[in-house]
Amino acid sequence: MIVAANFKMHKTRKETKEYLKKLKSINFEDIKVRVFPPFTALFEDELIGAQNGYPAINGAYTGEIGLEQLKEFNINKILIGHSERRNILNESQEFIAKKFEFFKKENFEIIYCIGEPLEIRKKGIKEVIKYLKTQLIGIDLNYQKLIIAYEPVWAIGTGVSASIEEIKETHYEIRKLTNRPILYGGSVKLNNIEEILKVENVDGVLVGSASLDVKTFKQMIQIAKEIKK
Numbered sequence: 001m002i003v004a005a006n007f008k009m010h011k012t013r014k015e016t017k018e019y020l021k022k023l024k025s026i027n028f029e030d031i032k033v034r035v036f037p038p039f040t041a042l043f044e045d046e047l048i049g050a051q052n053g054y055p056a057i058n059g060a061y062t063g064e065i066g067l068e069q070l071k072e073f074n075i076n077k078i079l080i081g082h083s084e085r086r087n088i089l090n091e092s093q094e095f096i097a098k099k100f101e102f103f104k105k106e107n108f109e110i111i112y113c114i115g116e117p118l119e120i121r122k123k124g125i126k127e128v129i130k131y132l133k134t135q136l137i138g139i140d141l142n143y144q145k146l147i148i149a150y151e152p153v154w155a156i157g158t159g160v161s162a163s164i165e166e167i168k169e170t171h172y173e174i175r176k177l178t179n180r181p182i183l184y185g186g187s188v189k190l191n192n193i194e195e196i197l198k199v200e201n202v203d204g205v206l207v208g209s210a211s212l213d214v215k216t217f218k219q220m221i222q223i224a225k226e227i228k229k
């Protein structure tokens with residue numbers, strides 16, 4: 001089981017260090033915990049991964065960071081394809097697949113995000129899967145360090161997570177495509193994490209806003225520990 005925190009554009013370096021210190025006061029047992037802070041808060045730690053990276057070692061890519069910068073902190077985990085990068089930063093599937101290929105070659109653990117907008121969800125599961133498949137073009141679904149994160153766009157940051165039935169049917173369909181772990185993300189909170197983690201084919205969660213409070217995130221890990229899968 002995997003419990004991952006995506007800080008997005010929250011927290012400073014100092015705050016992230018304090019967070020990690022507090023987080024590590026509990027025993028994770030067999031839960032894989034991951035923390036994705038902003039670039040400026042990266043440092044060497046087995047829990048820490050990058051929210052993004054440019055698919056090059058270094059070069060003339062203003063505003064980006066590449067492999068050289070990530071390696072300085074021994075970062076070997078990365079988020080790719082998050083809907084905020086697809087939609088706000090206009091990342092194309094072609095570019096996302098290029099990033100995937102680059103970081104796969106570098107043997108990174110890749111949390112690869114997919115998720116449909118509300119108008120697609122309204123059309124039903126068949127259309128959802130058709131849409132999700134377009135977000136998997138160019139992605140090696142057998143990559144041994146791949147973790148899929150299913151994050152419906154309409155559930156991210158809205159406080160309204162997908163229903164248990166929606167999570168169940170979608171993860172079931174994604175499972176037909178890959179045997180890699182599948183996380184759910186989108187308004188995962190203390191009051192719904194337990195029922196979400198108990199859903200078949202849910203191998204963990206990717207938590208945004210609720211992960212910002214370390215006490216809450218630690219409680220989420222405790223809940224995950226108690227669920228034997």
Ligand SMILES: O=C(CO)COP(=O)(O)O
Pocket residue numbers: 006082151155156157158159185186187188206207208209210
């Ligand atoms: O986008 C997310 C994690 O990557 C989910 O964010 P929220 O948990 O804030 O909805």
